[in-house]
Amino acid sequence: MTNEQLRIGLIGTGRIGKVHAANIAALPETTLTWVIDPYIAGAEAIAAERGARATADPAEAFASGDLDAVVIASPTSTHADLIERAIAAGIPVLCEKPIDLDIARVDKLAPVVEGSGVPFAVGFNRRFDRDFSLARERLIAGEVGDLEQLAIISRDPAPPTVENLRTTGGMFRDQTIHDFDMARYFAPDIVEVFATGSQLFDDGAKQTSDFDTAMVTMRTSTGVQISITNSRHSSIGYDQRIEIFGGEGMLEVGNAGTSLVSYSNATAVKTTTPYQHFFLERYAEAYLEELREFSRLVRGEESRCSTFADGRAALLLADAAELSAREGRVVRVDLDR
Amino acid sequence: MTNEQLRIGLIGTGRIGKVHAANIAALPETTLTWVIDPYIAGAEAIAAERGARATADPAEAFASGDLDAVVIASPTSTHADLIERAIAAGIPVLCEKPIDLDIARVDKLAPVVEGSGVPFAVGFNRRFDRDFSLARERLIAGEVGDLEQLAIISRDPAPPTVENLRTTGGMFRDQTIHDFDMARYFAPDIVEVFATGSQLFDDGAKQTSDFDTAMVTMRTSTGVQISITNSRHSSIGYDQRIEIFGGEGMLEVGNAGTSLVSYSNATAVKTTTPYQHFFLERYAEAYLEELREFSRLVRGEESRCSTFADGRAALLLADAAELSAREGRVVRVDLDR
Amino acid sequence: MTNEQLRIGLIGTGRIGKVHAANIAALPETTLTWVIDPYIAGAEAIAAERGARATADPAEAFASGDLDAVVIASPTSTHADLIERAIAAGIPVLCEKPIDLDIARVDKLAPVVEGSGVPFAVGFNRRFDRDFSLARERLIAGEVGDLEQLAIISRDPAPPTVENLRTTGGMFRDQTIHDFDMARYFAPDIVEVFATGSQLFDDGAKQTSDFDTAMVTMRTSTGVQISITNSRHSSIGYDQRIEIFGGEGMLEVGNAGTSLVSYSNATAVKTTTPYQHFFLERYAEAYLEELREFSRLVRGEESRCSTFADGRAALLLADAAELSAREGRVVRVDLDR
Amino acid sequence: MTNEQLRIGLIGTGRIGKVHAANIAALPETTLTWVIDPYIAGAEAIAAERGARATADPAEAFASGDLDAVVIASPTSTHADLIERAIAAGIPVLCEKPIDLDIARVDKLAPVVEGSGVPFAVGFNRRFDRDFSLARERLIAGEVGDLEQLAIISRDPAPPTVENLRTTGGMFRDQTIHDFDMARYFAPDIVEVFATGSQLFDDGAKQTSDFDTAMVTMRTSTGVQISITNSRHSSIGYDQRIEIFGGEGMLEVGNAGTSLVSYSNATAVKTTTPYQHFFLERYAEAYLEELREFSRLVRGEESRCSTFADGRAALLLADAAELSAREGRVVRVDLDR
Known part of the structure; x- marks a missing residue:
C-alpha cells in the first residue's frame, strides 16, 4: 500500500465533514472513495464533486473492497457504533472528538479498539497546529527549563444554537475537551481537576443548564x-x-491575525485587524497535517496521532470538571486506569 | 493646613521605608519631619539625609506637634499596635499591607480605626499604577461591555529568603494579597475562592511548608x-x-520593558530587552501617586486610597485561599461582613 | 467562455514558471493546456504532471485552438518577442516583469500591444498581496488623510549568482523595479528620482559593476x-x-513571520521566529490572486491587473534611478509620455 | 572640586532653560547658582524657586566667583557671543544646539573654543537617550555585523509658529540638525548629502519659504x-x-508609548495608547544624563559630551542638505576640514 494513495471513506457531511472531504482530495497520499451519510443527498453532492461513491449504509462501503480507512465526522451519538463496526470490518478509523459523551460506553469500547490491532486515531486537531507543536518541541528541548505553569486561553467567537447545545454534553465535554487534550499534550500526568462555570450571556446555556463561561485549574x-x-x-x-x-x-x-497591517492615529497606535474568526481558519493547516499523520498511522509508520486513550483521558477530565463545577471541590482523576 | 506642606513621619527604614522617605522628600505637598525606628542608626541616617528628626520611640514623634501623618513601613507584626497608637494620638496613617496576618486582630482593630474619624489608608500601591488605573477607567467607561473574566498574572523575580518566609504568613498573605486587592479593584464583589499551591523549586518554601507556585480562581x-x-x-x-x-x-x-530597543538576526526577530526587575522599578511612580492620594485623604479631599475595609478584605481572601488550597475545596467568603 | 475554464499556456519552466503551473492547475477558473519551453524536457515534465501538452515552439500552441491565454515566465530577453507573437495571434498575455530591459524596445512594443485590443497584463505580483492591497484601500478611504510620505523597505535574503546578475540589467531594473511599481501603486504621479547605490558585501555586484545596497528618494x-x-x-x-x-x-x-510562537528568558523577551524566507512564501497567495485577476481581464471583466503602461513606468523609474546613481543628481521623469 | 557640587549658571529661561534649571537642581552633583536673562523677571522667578541669584548681565555672574560652568539655553542668535565671553572668562560651557546658524561664524569661533582648553559641549540631547545609546553600544559590539544602512525617522508633533520659523534658519538647521548628529553618532564618516523638501501642509513653511516635510539620503x-x-x-x-x-x-x-494598556474589540485588536507627545517627555531622562556627562567633562573626567566639532559637523550637513534640496544634486562634505 505504501506507494499508492490511501482510499478513504468519509462518514458525515456537515461542516467538519466538508473540511475532511476537501483535505482528502487535496493530499497526494489520500483519495476519497466513499461518502457515507444517512442524509444521502448530502453524501451524493460531495461524492459527485470529489469523484467518490455515495451511500447511506456504512456496511456497503466497508464491504466494497475500495476502502483503506474511514474518517468519522458524523454526530457524536453515532461515533461509538460506527467505530465498533469499522473496527469489526478491520477498517482503520480517524474519529472526530469525542469518542462518546458517556465514559461507560467509552470504557466498554476501549478493549474492542485496543485489542483489535486496527489503527485508530481521535481527531484532536490542535495537536497538529504548527505553533502549538513548535512550542511543545521547544518545551521538550528544555528552552524554559522544567514546566511549572501552563495557561490555555480558548474562546470561541459565538455560542452554538440551543438545539446544538442540547447534543453537546455540556461546555466541558464539547468546548473544553480540546483544551483538556492540549493540557495533556504539554503535561500528560494530570491528577486533579477544579472547575467553575457561569451563565453570563447566553440564553441557550441557561435553557440547557449549561455554562457559557468557565475556568479550570488542574x-x-x-x-x-x-x-x-x-x-x-x-x-x-x-x-x-x-x-x-x-x-x-x-x-x-x-x-x-488576519493581516500584517497596523494603523496609528491621534487616539490609538498600532491597531491591527481582528484575529481570525474561528477554527476553520486557524486550524486549516492542522486538519491537513492531522490527515497526513493518520495516513502514516494507517501505513504502519510512526505517527503523532492521538490514541483511543487520549480520547478517553480528555473525556475523563471533562467529566471531572463537570463534577467539580457542580460540587465546588477538587476531583481527583486516574487517567492511567 | 491646605496650603502648607504635610509634615510626615516615617516608621520603618527598610527597603520600602527608604522609598517612602525619598518620595515624601520629593513631593512638593509633603515634607519628612520624623524617622522612627527602634534600629536608631537606620532612622538617624535617613533623617540626616532628608533634614528630619530621628527617634526610636513613636510616642516622641506623635507628641512633637510636628507631625500631620505617619507612614508605617515597619515589620508586619508591629503594624496593628502602631496603627492603634497613631489613631489614638489622632495621627492619620498610611500603613503598608497587610494590616496584620491575623484576621481576628484586624477585626478587633476595625472599629477602633473606623470609629475614630482619623484618616487611614492601606498601602496597596498597585491601585495607583498608571496602567492598572487606566485599564480600570476604561472598564468602567464600558469599553469591554460587561466584565466576564479577569486574569491576573503576577510573578516575582526570586523567592524571599527562608528567614523572610517565616514571617510572611505564607505566599497567599504575602504575595497574592496584592493580587486579591487588584481583583477587588476590578471586581469588588467576590464570594468564592478556590486555590491550589505547589512546592516546585524553592527550598525555603519546603522548609516553611509554604508554596512557591499558586493558582487561584474566584x-x-x-x-x-x-x-x-x-x-x-x-x-x-x-x-x-x-x-x-x-x-x-x-x-x-x-x-x-527596560528599553525601546529590539533586535533581529537569522535565528530570532524582534527580541527585546528584559522586563523591569521588580516592584521598585515597575511601581516607582505608583508609590509617588499613592503618597499624593494619601496627602489628599489627610487634607479631607476626595482620595483614591484603599480603606481599612480593603485591607481586611484582601486578608480574608488570602485566608480563604489558604484554607481552599489545604482542603481542596471552594471556600465562600463574605467581604461585607 | 465565461462559464468554462480558461485554457492557459505557460511559457518558461523555471522557478516562477512552476509557481504559475501549480496555480493554473489549482484555480477552478483556469486549466493548463500547454507548457512551452525550448528546454523541452522541462516542459514535458510539467505537462505530464498537470495533464497538459508540451512543445518547444510557441507557434504550435498558439495555433492549436486549445489556448485562451498565455503566461510568459521565460528569461527577460525573450519577453518582447513572445509578447509580439502572442498578441499577433490574438492570445491574451500575462508577462512577468520586466517587459524588456531596454526602454526603446518597450516603447516600440507599446503601440503594438495597446493598439491590438488583446488583453495584456504585467506580473507585478505585490499589487495582489492581501496586505499591501488592504493598506492601499485604507489610504484611499482616507484613514491617514492626505498622503505625505511613503517608505518602502525591501530586502532580499541573498544576492543572485554572478551569472544571474549579468542578465538582470542591474539592481534597479531587477530588484527595485517591484518597489517602483509599489510606489506607483500608492502614489502614481512620480516626477523626480534620486538614487544612490553601494557595493558593500557582494562580490558578484563588484564583478558586474552593479550595486548590492541602494536607497531611492522620489x-x-x-x-x-x-x-x-x-x-x-x-x-x-x-x-x-x-x-x-x-x-x-x-x-x-x-x-x-513563520510562527505565532514567542520566547522570553533572562536575557531577551518576546523573541519571535524569523520572517518568511523569500517571495515564494510571502507572495504565494498574491500569485494566485494575480492569476484570478488575469482571468477576469481575459474574460472582459473589471480587473486589477497592471497594464503595459505600468510595466513601462516601472522601467522608466529604474532607468532614472540608474542615471541618478551614476551622476549624483535628481532625474526628472515623465511617466505619462 | 571633585567632591563638591558643581555651581552652574543658566543662561536663558525659555522652555529648555526651565528643563535645565530643574535638572541642575535635581542632580546631586550640580547646584544652580545663577540664572541669567535680559528678561530679568524670568530669571528672577526661576532663581527664587531654585535658591539661585538672578542677573540680566552674564558678566556679573562670570565675575562672581560662584560659577563653575554655564548652560547656554538662550536664543540661537546669542550663542556665539555668549560662548566667546564664557570661554574668555574660563567658564566651561554646555551650549544648546546649534552653535550658530552661520558656518562662517562657527568656523571663526572654533579656534577660540578649541584653543582655550576650557571644557565645551554642544547639547545634542539624543546622544544621551538610553535607547539610542544602547543601540549604538550593541552596534559597536558587533551584533549586526558591519553597518550597511541606517534609517532615522523623526517627526515632531506640530510645526513651530511662523514667528518661530523665521528665526530657525530653516527646517534642516532647526529640526534635522538633531538627526544629522544622530547619523554621525552611528556613522561619523559622512561624505555625501542629498536632500529633498516639500511644503505640504504648513502655511508658516510657505510664508518663510521653508519646508515642512523632508527626506535626506547620505x-x-x-x-x-x-x-x-x-x-x-x-x-x-x-x-x-x-x-x-x-x-x-x-x-x-x-x-x-504612554501606557502599557492595549485594547481589542470586534474591529481592531492590540490598540495601544498614543506615543509620547514630544521631546520633553521622550528625552526627559536624556537631558539629565547630558548634564551628568557635562559635569564629568567639567571635572576633567571621561565624558560622552558632544564636542564643538560635533556641533560644527551637524551644521555643515544642514547647510549641505539645504543646498542639495535647492539645487537637486548631491553635495559633498568634508567634516574633517
Whole structure:
C-alpha cells in the first residue's frame, strides 16, 4: 500500500465533514472513495464533486473492497457504533472528538479498539497546529527549563444554537475537551481537576443548564499547575493562546491575525485587524497535517496521532470538571486506569 | 493646613521605608519631619539625609506637634499596635499591607480605626499604577461591555529568603494579597475562592511548608470569574499583567520593558530587552501617586486610597485561599461582613 | 467562455514558471493546456504532471485552438518577442516583469500591444498581496488623510549568482523595479528620482559593476515624498515593509513571520521566529490572486491587473534611478509620455 | 572640586532653560547658582524657586566667583557671543544646539573654543537617550555585523509658529540638525548629502519659504547609506525611530508609548495608547544624563559630551542638505576640514 494513495471513506457531511472531504482530495497520499451519510443527498453532492461513491449504509462501503480507512465526522451519538463496526470490518478509523459523551460506553469500547490491532486515531486537531507543536518541541528541548505553569486561553467567537447545545454534553465535554487534550499534550500526568462555570450571556446555556463561561485549574502528580480559560463568545475573534512558564523562560503562542497591517492615529497606535474568526481558519493547516499523520498511522509508520486513550483521558477530565463545577471541590482523576 | 506642606513621619527604614522617605522628600505637598525606628542608626541616617528628626520611640514623634501623618513601613507584626497608637494620638496613617496576618486582630482593630474619624489608608500601591488605573477607567467607561473574566498574572523575580518566609504568613498573605486587592479593584464583589499551591523549586518554601507556585480562581456573586497566577520566581523579570475580558472587547496591561530597543538576526526577530526587575522599578511612580492620594485623604479631599475595609478584605481572601488550597475545596467568603 | 475554464499556456519552466503551473492547475477558473519551453524536457515534465501538452515552439500552441491565454515566465530577453507573437495571434498575455530591459524596445512594443485590443497584463505580483492591497484601500478611504510620505523597505535574503546578475540589467531594473511599481501603486504621479547605490558585501555586484545596497528618494508632482530602501541580502529573512504617513495617521505593513510562537528568558523577551524566507512564501497567495485577476481581464471583466503602461513606468523609474546613481543628481521623469 | 557640587549658571529661561534649571537642581552633583536673562523677571522667578541669584548681565555672574560652568539655553542668535565671553572668562560651557546658524561664524569661533582648553559641549540631547545609546553600544559590539544602512525617522508633533520659523534658519538647521548628529553618532564618516523638501501642509513653511516635510539620503566614505525622514507634524505623537541594518542583523529603536494598556474589540485588536507627545517627555531622562556627562567633562573626567566639532559637523550637513534640496544634486562634505 505504501506507494499508492490511501482510499478513504468519509462518514458525515456537515461542516467538519466538508473540511475532511476537501483535505482528502487535496493530499497526494489520500483519495476519497466513499461518502457515507444517512442524509444521502448530502453524501451524493460531495461524492459527485470529489469523484467518490455515495451511500447511506456504512456496511456497503466497508464491504466494497475500495476502502483503506474511514474518517468519522458524523454526530457524536453515532461515533461509538460506527467505530465498533469499522473496527469489526478491520477498517482503520480517524474519529472526530469525542469518542462518546458517556465514559461507560467509552470504557466498554476501549478493549474492542485496543485489542483489535486496527489503527485508530481521535481527531484532536490542535495537536497538529504548527505553533502549538513548535512550542511543545521547544518545551521538550528544555528552552524554559522544567514546566511549572501552563495557561490555555480558548474562546470561541459565538455560542452554538440551543438545539446544538442540547447534543453537546455540556461546555466541558464539547468546548473544553480540546483544551483538556492540549493540557495533556504539554503535561500528560494530570491528577486533579477544579472547575467553575457561569451563565453570563447566553440564553441557550441557561435553557440547557449549561455554562457559557468557565475556568479550570488542574495539577499534575508533580505539582505542575494548569489553567484553562474558556468562553463561548469572543468579540475579538477566535482567542487561542497558550503560555508555557518554566524555571528558565516562557513560551507563548499568540493569536493568528488576519493581516500584517497596523494603523496609528491621534487616539490609538498600532491597531491591527481582528484575529481570525474561528477554527476553520486557524486550524486549516492542522486538519491537513492531522490527515497526513493518520495516513502514516494507517501505513504502519510512526505517527503523532492521538490514541483511543487520549480520547478517553480528555473525556475523563471533562467529566471531572463537570463534577467539580457542580460540587465546588477538587476531583481527583486516574487517567492511567 | 491646605496650603502648607504635610509634615510626615516615617516608621520603618527598610527597603520600602527608604522609598517612602525619598518620595515624601520629593513631593512638593509633603515634607519628612520624623524617622522612627527602634534600629536608631537606620532612622538617624535617613533623617540626616532628608533634614528630619530621628527617634526610636513613636510616642516622641506623635507628641512633637510636628507631625500631620505617619507612614508605617515597619515589620508586619508591629503594624496593628502602631496603627492603634497613631489613631489614638489622632495621627492619620498610611500603613503598608497587610494590616496584620491575623484576621481576628484586624477585626478587633476595625472599629477602633473606623470609629475614630482619623484618616487611614492601606498601602496597596498597585491601585495607583498608571496602567492598572487606566485599564480600570476604561472598564468602567464600558469599553469591554460587561466584565466576564479577569486574569491576573503576577510573578516575582526570586523567592524571599527562608528567614523572610517565616514571617510572611505564607505566599497567599504575602504575595497574592496584592493580587486579591487588584481583583477587588476590578471586581469588588467576590464570594468564592478556590486555590491550589505547589512546592516546585524553592527550598525555603519546603522548609516553611509554604508554596512557591499558586493558582487561584474566584467568582463574584454574579458569576464573573477571576484567575490569579503566581510564582515566587520569574527568569524573564517582573511579570505583572492583567487581562480584562468582557462581552464587547478586551483590555490588557502588559509588562514594562527596560528599553525601546529590539533586535533581529537569522535565528530570532524582534527580541527585546528584559522586563523591569521588580516592584521598585515597575511601581516607582505608583508609590509617588499613592503618597499624593494619601496627602489628599489627610487634607479631607476626595482620595483614591484603599480603606481599612480593603485591607481586611484582601486578608480574608488570602485566608480563604489558604484554607481552599489545604482542603481542596471552594471556600465562600463574605467581604461585607 | 465565461462559464468554462480558461485554457492557459505557460511559457518558461523555471522557478516562477512552476509557481504559475501549480496555480493554473489549482484555480477552478483556469486549466493548463500547454507548457512551452525550448528546454523541452522541462516542459514535458510539467505537462505530464498537470495533464497538459508540451512543445518547444510557441507557434504550435498558439495555433492549436486549445489556448485562451498565455503566461510568459521565460528569461527577460525573450519577453518582447513572445509578447509580439502572442498578441499577433490574438492570445491574451500575462508577462512577468520586466517587459524588456531596454526602454526603446518597450516603447516600440507599446503601440503594438495597446493598439491590438488583446488583453495584456504585467506580473507585478505585490499589487495582489492581501496586505499591501488592504493598506492601499485604507489610504484611499482616507484613514491617514492626505498622503505625505511613503517608505518602502525591501530586502532580499541573498544576492543572485554572478551569472544571474549579468542578465538582470542591474539592481534597479531587477530588484527595485517591484518597489517602483509599489510606489506607483500608492502614489502614481512620480516626477523626480534620486538614487544612490553601494557595493558593500557582494562580490558578484563588484564583478558586474552593479550595486548590492541602494536607497531611492522620489517625489510626486505635488511634493509627496517616497523612499525606497533596498538590500540584496537580509539575515533576518525577507524584509518587505511599507509605511504610509499622512496628515491624520499612519498605516504600516509589517513582515510576515513563520510562527505565532514567542520566547522570553533572562536575557531577551518576546523573541519571535524569523520572517518568511523569500517571495515564494510571502507572495504565494498574491500569485494566485494575480492569476484570478488575469482571468477576469481575459474574460472582459473589471480587473486589477497592471497594464503595459505600468510595466513601462516601472522601467522608466529604474532607468532614472540608474542615471541618478551614476551622476549624483535628481532625474526628472515623465511617466505619462 | 571633585567632591563638591558643581555651581552652574543658566543662561536663558525659555522652555529648555526651565528643563535645565530643574535638572541642575535635581542632580546631586550640580547646584544652580545663577540664572541669567535680559528678561530679568524670568530669571528672577526661576532663581527664587531654585535658591539661585538672578542677573540680566552674564558678566556679573562670570565675575562672581560662584560659577563653575554655564548652560547656554538662550536664543540661537546669542550663542556665539555668549560662548566667546564664557570661554574668555574660563567658564566651561554646555551650549544648546546649534552653535550658530552661520558656518562662517562657527568656523571663526572654533579656534577660540578649541584653543582655550576650557571644557565645551554642544547639547545634542539624543546622544544621551538610553535607547539610542544602547543601540549604538550593541552596534559597536558587533551584533549586526558591519553597518550597511541606517534609517532615522523623526517627526515632531506640530510645526513651530511662523514667528518661530523665521528665526530657525530653516527646517534642516532647526529640526534635522538633531538627526544629522544622530547619523554621525552611528556613522561619523559622512561624505555625501542629498536632500529633498516639500511644503505640504504648513502655511508658516510657505510664508518663510521653508519646508515642512523632508527626506535626506547620505553616504559615508565606505558607502554606508543613511536616510532621514522628517515631518513638522505627526498626528500619532512624537515619532522618533532608528533602524540599524547590518550584514548579520538589525537593531531597531521604537517609539515611546504612554501606557502599557492595549485594547481589542470586534474591529481592531492590540490598540495601544498614543506615543509620547514630544521631546520633553521622550528625552526627559536624556537631558539629565547630558548634564551628568557635562559635569564629568567639567571635572576633567571621561565624558560622552558632544564636542564643538560635533556641533560644527551637524551644521555643515544642514547647510549641505539645504543646498542639495535647492539645487537637486548631491553635495559633498568634508567634516574633517
